[in-house]
Amino acid sequence: MKKHLRLTPILLLAAFVAGCQGPCDSIDSITGPQLTSGTADFTTYVAAGTSISAGYQSGGIVDRHQTNAFPAIFARQIGKTVLQNGQGDFTFPSMGHDGFPQLLAIKSFSPLIINNTGRTLGYPAANYNQATSYQNLGVPGAIAFDFADTTRYHATADPNMFSVVARYRGTIAQQMLGQAPTFVTYEYGANEVLGSATSGGAIAVFPASSYAALLTGHMNAIHATLPNTKVAIFTVPDVASIPFCTTFKPYTVMIATGAVVELKGPNGDLSPNDLVLLTAKDSLAAGTGFPVGAYNYLNPAAPGNGRPLTNTQVLNVAEQTAIRTAAGLMNTAVDSVATRPFVVKVDMAALLSSMAADGYTVGATHYTTSFVTGGLFSLDGVHPTDLGHAILANALVDAVNAKFGAGVPRANVNDYMSATASASRPAMPENVLPGMRVDGLDTGLRALFGNRW
């Protein structure tokens, strides 16, 4: 009897352990905050802008990525339905197949071959005949001038993105205001300087004063027509920090001595701060741009031939300065307009600077602005990936929440890490046509890969 009494407390302890409820249960999941709009109103959202707004990446627009363009992500965060067929309550000209134009794809790593050969051209089948204007009015190649002026709509080269998006239904401004949006994103400015950057300065920068005047005029027009509508505008990023400009170094080493030597440009030796553009790939692969006897970092089999790179292949320091000066003036205009109560600034320039300097870490995966391997820029070296768009969308969310006291939930960036930026990569065919072909980058790629995690 006494022994039984002694065992009782032990049995009680055992019962306690076995019956652990509550504390032993796993934690409940946390649901995101509910959308609140503060002083903003998200009833009708229309986006106007450039290829970035359109979701262009890897050289084209395709439905899979259009649904992940930052305006589409933002639309989702404010409760809109975004569908791949472009319908739902945030519509856009959905492009099927492999995109319009066909998106670039990696065909081989060694040598690195990127092209869109053999891919099927997409067309806006699903909702091209939609009777109303699209909510995403982003047009690849558009500048602020195009917002309310159709002069360039039908003069631009094929493929003409204006005919796909604007569809001869009036200016972007008319189509936007016609929907009486309560919230607008106005993302222009990048193309004003990008043309100059990607042409090595051959195309002049759009005059910053003209951009400033257009921006102010457009804000006035929107506010006059829709006095309660809130507008998000974007700063102009430093386009000289995109992979298109930063992938190739302006120097190499002499094979015999190991001495560092500058590449050759149209005006003699490049300076260490000159940028060799992605468009120089074929010349570099042939040894052009490398001094005689110099190591060709792109294609060691073709040592330097001493011939210079052309003006359009190099963005020299003076050209960079012109671009940065223009972007600075444009951003001053953005700052000035953003002081108005209905306008919020999204600092895309600061975001890109931060990415270029420090990259971006999600979990233990580190992303950089490196070409091909970085994960933030698509295969054209200019446009962000889905993940880049999600990060930009969150910058928009943060800015809107701060300015208008809204509670728009941030997007989960993990939802925007798609497997590829160009649909699935096809198996490498044996005879790849030399489209965008970069031979011999594999050694450099391995070095890049080696440091990823």
Added chain:
Amino acid sequence: MKLHRSALAVAIFAALLAPTLASGAGYAIYEQGAAVLGMAGAGTASVHDASAVFYNPAALVTLEGKSAYFGGTWLSTHNSFAGVDPNPGFGVTEKMNTGNFFPPTVYWTNRLSNKFAYGAGLNAPFGLGVDWADPETFTGRGRVTKATLQGVNANFSLAYALTPELSIGAGFDALFAGVEVNQIATQVIPGGGGGAANIAQVKLKGGLTPGYGFNGALQWRPDARWKFGAAYRSEIVVDITDGDATFTQMLTGDTLFDAVVAAGLPPAQGVSTTLKFPAMVSVGGAWSPTPDWTWEVDVNKTMWSLFDELPITFATTTSKNSVITENYEDSWRVSVGAEHRLAGHTYRFGYYYDQEAAPIESVTPLLPDAPRHGVTLGLGWTLGAKKQWTLDAYNLALFVENRSTEGQERDGYNGTYKAYVNGTGLSLAYHW
């Protein structure tokens, strides 16, 4: 010599069988004696069994004759995590596999005279056991999927009674520490939409390596009703220089990508790190209002600020070297316990509060440190014709506060951690 050899054998045995876990702040384990644990660990002043080797070596002179003590705690852990945006995202939940750990304790004490006593012990005052379920999809897999830290301490202490009321103790600690961290390396799929793929299983393992420290203690027994104690254990730093790092490729199914990954995968190689085990100081006061009751309050401070970083240095692929910033802060622990000695048995109860040591930025899937509330209940029996056997048991219900990273985790892995630990311990001692 014979004792020494068997002690060594036990050390190796214990090390092999003792994956351990942190049930105290950081990666400390306070479960080192069933009787004291019945009082929530409040035993620095009143400890009166062989676990004095750990809790207060100065009390060894109060233990008559010789004693051998074997004990262990079954710790059962329940850990889970709920994520928030932007990473890993709202709605995401993760859990660890339920852990079962048995940190063992072995003590030996011998009072040589009224003035001199010595004690030796083997226990695991530090440890960590992390094992996230479904490692290949666990959202924190880049940092850790599974990790163990073992700290098996071999301790020898001497006690000397300066006066019948006041004794001091001092000793030597050899801490054998081993560590293993498993993680899954992810890499951005090149040219992709930002997706990352699992590309390699990474295993970093360091075998048991000794580090050395010392301890000192004081016990003052002014009268039959009062006891006061203080104990100090020094910090121990263990440099593991002979660890092994292995990288096993995980195929993604994309042959282009896999070929590049294979070319860039580091070879198996040596890895080194430095493990830091902080100093601890405890002070306690015990009051026995009647001969059958003892109440004690202890305050313990652990110098966690020692744990500032965790370096990982590879022998060959030095580009992968990293230093994980931890920046821990010293933490406090307060415990209150009581013991009631009845004719047939003794019962004990207690409560402790253990402050977190990790700053909010260091609350990670590797070490989701949080404040803890421990409630304990203990029982003891004296057995045998000559009362030479003592059996003690206790149960600890350790309620770990849910801790949110408040969006500040160093690697941007944010959410709330939940944990609960149940400890059930038993010890058997023989005195003669």
